Each structure stands twice: as structure tokens, then as C-alpha cells.
Amino acid sequence: MLGNFSYCNPAKLYFGDQSLDYLNTELPKYGKNVVLIYGGGSIKKNGIYDDVIKILEAQGKNVAEIAGVMPNPTLAKLYEGIEIARKHQADLLLAVGGGSVCDYAKAVSVSVNCEEDPWEKYFVRFEEPSCETLPVGCVLTMVGTGSEMNAGCVITNQETKQKIGHVFADEKIIPRFAILNPRYTMTLPHRQMVAGIYDIFNHICEQYFSGEDDNTSDYISEGLMRSVLHASRIANKNPQDYEARSNLMWTATWALNTLIAKGKSTDWMVHMLGQAVGAYTNATHGMTLAAVSLPYYRHILPYGLPKFKRFAIEVWKVNPEGKTDEEIAEEGLKAMEDWMKELGLAMKISELGATKDMIDGIADATLLLEGGYKVLSRKEVVEILKESL
Known part of the structure; x- marks a missing residue:
């Protein structure tokens, strides 16, 4: 660290x-x-x-x-x-x-x-x-x-x-x-439950996809993400499973009490993009994050390739044998996409009410941060938002 x-x-x-x-x-x-x-x-x-x-x-x-x-x-x-x-x-x-x-x-x-x-x-x-x-x-x-x-x-x-x-x-x-x-938490509608689940997961990602040193915070993050994946699949099938819901509740707390941010930089651009979408659509927070995540991560993957490769292997259990680093990293994001669809998350901002004529306004409302692997230009923000449509 x-x-x-x-x-x-x-x-x-x-x-x-x-x-x-x-x-x-x-x-x-x-x-x-x-x-x-x-x-x-x-x-x-x-x-x-x-x-x-x-x-x-x-x-x-x-x-x-x-x-x-x-x-x-x-x-x-x-x-x-x-x-x-x-x-x-x-x-x-x-x-x-x-x-x-x-x-x-x-x-x-x-x-x-x-x-x-x-x-x-x-x-x-x-x-x-x-x-x-x-x-x-x-x-x-x-x-x-x-x-x-x-x-x-x-x-x-x-x-x-x-x-x-x-x-x-x-x-x-x-x-x-x-x-x-x-x-x-068991009285929530299913859509609110899965939106919260993705919010938990993305909070961890925002802190994980930054930094290049051997950092204890990243090991903790990987364990928390694996816990979310395991519990989310159980809760998605049976929302009344107390053990799964209790694990999600406890993981949510540790995902954003700043513990796993210690000793490193943090990204938060998915949140900046998602919050700007939310300001225009009033859509559920976790759903706005889900809708912009994959276009953003695929955009910055070349700049943080070693971490995306590690993410694929340690979180998604991608077998690296005979594959390039790029193939491993992309397979990890594909596994993430499959999980998001399994939960029933919004995969496009158009599902949340965003339209093409909102893109410039959403881009203007997106704060640009410097903690991740790539500082975005406004042009890149527009490209990501268009890809998210």
C-alpha cells in the first residue's frame, strides 16, 4: 500500500x-x-x-x-x-x-x-x-x-x-x-432489491478500478464482490431468504464506509454518469449505474488492463489458460453483463427514459473526475452515453 x-x-x-x-x-x-x-x-x-x-x-x-x-x-x-x-x-x-x-x-x-x-x-x-x-x-x-x-x-x-x-x-x-x-428489506419490490444489489456492487467497483500497487483494499474488495454475487443469485430466486438478504445488507455497509478506499485512488465516474442520467430522468439510482457501467468499463479497459484481467480471474473465475490479457478482461466483463441481465437490471439508459436529445445536457451535467485509469473528455462522455442508449 x-x-x-x-x-x-x-x-x-x-x-x-x-x-x-x-x-x-x-x-x-x-x-x-x-x-x-x-x-x-x-x-x-x-x-x-x-x-x-x-x-x-x-x-x-x-x-x-x-x-x-x-x-x-x-x-x-x-x-x-x-x-x-x-x-x-x-x-x-x-x-x-x-x-x-x-x-x-x-x-x-x-x-x-x-x-x-x-x-x-x-x-x-x-x-x-x-x-x-x-x-x-x-x-x-x-x-x-x-x-x-x-x-x-x-x-x-x-x-x-x-x-x-x-x-x-x-x-x-x-x-x-x-x-x-x-x-x-424483504418487503421491497423485486426491482428495488436488484437496483440496491447493483448499487452495492458498483460502489466496490468504483474503488477497485483505480491504483496499480499491491493494495490490501483490493483483496477485501474482491471478497466483498464475490459475496454480493453469491447472495444476489440466491435472493433473486428467493427474496425471502434471510441469510442472503443479511449478507447483502452487511456487504452494502462495508462497500461504502470508506474502508476499501484506504491507501488508494478511487474512480467514481460511473456514479457521475449515472447521477447525471438520474437528474434528467429521475430514474432509480442503481438502475442508472447499471445502464452506464459496461459502456464505461469497456471504454477504459485498455487503460487499466491489468486490473480488469485480475477482476475477471478473481471475481468471475475466468480461466486464463491460452488467452490474451485482453480476452481475459473482456470475458470478465461479459460475465458481469450476463449476471446483470440475470438480475433484471436496466442495461440501457433509454429503458429509464433517456432520449437522444438529452445526451448533450446529460454530458454537461456529468462531473469529470481524475481518480480512475482515464480522465474523460466531454467528447468521450458523449460517446459513452450514446453507447448506453
């Missing part, structure tokens, strides 16, 4: 089918005023809302609610949440939902006591908080983002058609605690 780094992750995790009981352990650590944050109301249908409210009431908490957080949280929704949290004089933000709800809670956390516009400060200038932030806790109901154990959040500005993520450096932004009950 060639890099110099520090690592601290203060999130406390409670895992398992009885993990909600530990909300009773965490709530007494915070003040009386809690803002409960959730999405479109599925937690009311499946009973999770009632279970959480019962615990909050038993703990004597004064509860306000921010409901209706959408899969791609908007800036307008962020402004609404800031006002609710301020009016309630919130002591704790409790997110109950998937990654978008957790992301949104973190965005509210860094904005409530900030006098500046949060979009300009955090998502245009990428500054760190200069004000007091609110603690966040999570009860996770969908896996994929790893938002329960990182300091990242993504917000969509519908007026400018920009979907931008900010991973904060301050460890206080990481949720103080997270409750991970795999059974909560």
Missing part, C-alpha cells in the same frame, strides 16, 4: 432481526426533540412506523415528522426539512428508510444551523460545515448506498438538472448509530 491515510468511523451498528430493540439504548443519549424522517409511506404499511413510534413515545420524545422524502431527494425538499427541523428545535434526526432518506437526513443535519444556502455551500463549492450539525440515527429498510455508515449525501437540483453528491470530511456527519434488520 502506497498511500498515507487516517481512518475513523464512529457509527455504532446494531445488526439482526431483533436490532430495533436497541433504539431504546440509543434514544436516551439525545435530547427530547426528535424529527422522524421517512419516504413515501411504505413503513406505515409494513408496520415499521408503528414500531418506531411506540419506542419514541415510550422514551418520552417529542416527535415531528418529515414525510415524503423521494428516492432522489430534491433541493426543494431539503429546504422544507430545514424549516421543520428548525421549528422543532431538533436534538436528533431519525431516518427510517433507505439510502435516500439517510442521505437527506445528513443534508438536513449540516444545513439547519447554517445561514448560507446549502446548495451553494455544500454542492457547488463543496465546503465543510462551519456551523453546529445535528446528530443523525438510521433505521435501515433498503440496502445499497452504505449511507448508514458514511458521511455522504446526494441532492438533486431540479431547476438546474444537477444531481450532486458530497462526501463530508467531518466524521460527525456520519450517523451516530444505525439499526440494520435484514427482515425490513
Whole structure:
């Protein structure tokens, strides 16, 4: 490992089918005023809302609610949440939902006591908080983002058609605690489950396809990817398989709590492409990633050939005998494509509502990063997006 780094992750995790009981352990650590944050109301249908409210009431908490957080949280929704949290004089933000709800809670956390516009400060200038932030806790109901154990959040500005993520450096932004009950994920529609699975896998890829040194992080990544492949195939056939869903939930956390990024550069161009597509189509995040991944990876394969060869052999078990490095690497991506189709992922952005006349706008909204094997030009972004159609 060639890099110099520090690592601290203060999130406390409670895992398992009885993990909600530990909300009773965490709530007494915070003040009386809690803002409960959730999405479109599925937690009311499946009973999770009632279970959480019962615990909050038993703990004597004064509860306000921010409901209706959408899969791609908007800036307008962020402004609404800031006002609710301020009016309630919130002591704790409790997110109950998937990654978008957790992301949104973190965005509210860094904005409530900030006098500046949060979009300009955090998502245009990428500054760190200069004000007091609110603690966040999570009860996770969908896996994929790893938002329960990182300091990242993504917000969509519908007026400018920009979907931008900010991973904060301050460890206080990481949720103080997270409750991970795999059974909560079993009520998701199949499409949401597989979108989350691909989100997990791509988070690992974004950190794996970079660097050239012998890095422990890459060995960990390969093990995590193999775990995702194994569990995903079981869950795809039987979504009620607890062991498979629990392994996916745990892998999602470790895929993006920054552990496997240590000591190396990271890519994240699939996310930049996918988020730009998402800003124009409002499509599910994991599906936008799936739709642009293979065109991007095939484009950069010549620049990172040794790693793509290793990926094929170590993750996809491609037999290298009698094959060139290029053939091995391409066979690995073909195996990845077959797996994605097996899950039922979106393979083209046109499936998500993107059209040819959107390409230039999507390209303009795509942030260009330098951590991968190839720094893309705008022309290359357009080519990749056209290939993704």
C-alpha cells in the first residue's frame, strides 16, 4: 500500500432481526426533540412506523415528522426539512428508510444551523460545515448506498438538472448509530432489491478500478464482490431468504464506509454518469449505474488492463489458460453483463427514459473526475452515453 491515510468511523451498528430493540439504548443519549424522517409511506404499511413510534413515545420524545422524502431527494425538499427541523428545535434526526432518506437526513443535519444556502455551500463549492450539525440515527429498510455508515449525501437540483453528491470530511456527519434488520428489506419490490444489489456492487467497483500497487483494499474488495454475487443469485430466486438478504445488507455497509478506499485512488465516474442520467430522468439510482457501467468499463479497459484481467480471474473465475490479457478482461466483463441481465437490471439508459436529445445536457451535467485509469473528455462522455442508449 502506497498511500498515507487516517481512518475513523464512529457509527455504532446494531445488526439482526431483533436490532430495533436497541433504539431504546440509543434514544436516551439525545435530547427530547426528535424529527422522524421517512419516504413515501411504505413503513406505515409494513408496520415499521408503528414500531418506531411506540419506542419514541415510550422514551418520552417529542416527535415531528418529515414525510415524503423521494428516492432522489430534491433541493426543494431539503429546504422544507430545514424549516421543520428548525421549528422543532431538533436534538436528533431519525431516518427510517433507505439510502435516500439517510442521505437527506445528513443534508438536513449540516444545513439547519447554517445561514448560507446549502446548495451553494455544500454542492457547488463543496465546503465543510462551519456551523453546529445535528446528530443523525438510521433505521435501515433498503440496502445499497452504505449511507448508514458514511458521511455522504446526494441532492438533486431540479431547476438546474444537477444531481450532486458530497462526501463530508467531518466524521460527525456520519450517523451516530444505525439499526440494520435484514427482515425490513424483504418487503421491497423485486426491482428495488436488484437496483440496491447493483448499487452495492458498483460502489466496490468504483474503488477497485483505480491504483496499480499491491493494495490490501483490493483483496477485501474482491471478497466483498464475490459475496454480493453469491447472495444476489440466491435472493433473486428467493427474496425471502434471510441469510442472503443479511449478507447483502452487511456487504452494502462495508462497500461504502470508506474502508476499501484506504491507501488508494478511487474512480467514481460511473456514479457521475449515472447521477447525471438520474437528474434528467429521475430514474432509480442503481438502475442508472447499471445502464452506464459496461459502456464505461469497456471504454477504459485498455487503460487499466491489468486490473480488469485480475477482476475477471478473481471475481468471475475466468480461466486464463491460452488467452490474451485482453480476452481475459473482456470475458470478465461479459460475465458481469450476463449476471446483470440475470438480475433484471436496466442495461440501457433509454429503458429509464433517456432520449437522444438529452445526451448533450446529460454530458454537461456529468462531473469529470481524475481518480480512475482515464480522465474523460466531454467528447468521450458523449460517446459513452450514446453507447448506453
